[in-house]
Amino acid sequence: EILLTNRLIRTLYGREWIEGTEETPGLEGAPLLVGTDFEENYDLGLPKADQISRVYFSSLLYQDLEPEAADSDFWLYNPLTDTRMYLPFEGSDYQDHGRVVKNGKPARKVMVPRYYRILMGWASYPVARIRKESYVRLLEEMTPEQRDLMTQTYHPVESEMFYDLDAALDPESRLYQDLAVLQTQSPLFHRAEILRRPRRMIRRPLPAKLWNRLLEHMIGTAEFDLKVTWTQDTDDRNNIARLNPDMMTLLGVGENDKIIIRYGCNSLSLRVLNCETLDSGQIGLPAPARLKLGMNSVNDVVTVGRNMNHILSKYSQVQAMTILGTLLAVSEVLPDVWTSLAVSALAAPVLVYFVLREEREKVR
DSSP: OOOOOHHHHHHHTTSBSSOOOSSSOOOBTOOOOOOSOEEEEEEEEOOOTTSOSSOEEOHHHHHHHGGGTTTEEEEEEETTTTEEEEEOOTTOBOOOTTOSEETTEEOOEEEOOHHHHHHHTOSSSSOSEEEHHHHHHHHHHSOHHHHHHHHHHEEEOTTSSEEEEOTTOOTTSHHHHHHHHHHHHOGGGOOEEEEEEEOOOOOOOHHHHHHHHHHHHHTOOOEEEEEEEOOOHHHHHHTEEEEOHHHHHHHTOOTTOEEEEEETTEEEEEEEEEOTTSOTTEEEOOHHHHHHHTOSSSSOEEEEEEOHHHHHHHTHHHHHHHHHHHHHHHHHHOOOHHHHHHHHHHHHHHHHHHHTHHHHHHTO
16 A cells, blocks of 8 residues: 655656745656665765775675675665765675674764765865755755755756756855855765665576677776766757767777667667767767666666677678688698688687787786
8 A cells, every 4th residue: 555645646646746936946747656676875985095986885885785685686875966976795794793883883874985976076166066855855855955956056956857057157156165065065965875675586598698708808908987968959860979088098999989878777879979078977878879778767877898709790891801821821731621711720719819909908
């Protein structure tokens, strides 16, 4: 059974969710989502310098989550910015064995390195973009002075469920500085949640796994976690992703190459072009791609890597010429046809490995 309050009933019928005022606008017809997600709030911790490659769970939290890991996927969530990031459970134990504490006792904390704090929206204040529902809840929990400061500096984004920081606000102004201090010191802006979702079991066939392992050795791979943002209008029609040129260099891809984008269990391949206005930690994804990946909106974190099959196909002409040349050379030395074919087949992978040396160097 679900007990609906009067407020939720008004929501279901498309009426005001929160009574609005001139300073605090209400939400007209805000949707009510009934699903299987389960969430809890946790404190953030800062891991040691030798453990900054991913997000970890403190040992106490890891032990609490372990019984659910067989049936659930875990997602780190910042409700203010509406940012989600998939957290693989395997290898996520921080192994502090109780040394992560709060008030002198072992604590349940999510250990988030600085890079991931930037992606999730917990590193720099004031926050540039706030989800509309979270913005309204913030105003409800603030003092009148704090509420006035927020309403002066944030404005709704047309046709989107966000409030953006006023772009004309001078970072050197007193108003901007007061807002930064408020958000840095207020616990309302440091909430971390863990979403649980029923696990989707995707079994990859063994030949596909072996093929990917072979490509990793032959071509090399590189992956980075990046924050999704809007892309250019024409990219939605052409299904093109955008990356900062520096990030493209780190990934080892050029313009019109293909990249693999993973979001939880979902993945797809897109062509990529550069965009110098993006930060190195961002990726612009077209709307059709976000829909296929199962994203509710922008601001989520995805894992991006080079498409190794695409790179292999780029060198197909060189590979064909190399293998053909080898076959002709061997046939001159070994007149027996079958012996020549066998020797050429054994030599071909070695020769292709040397042909792809330049691609491996890009990601080393």
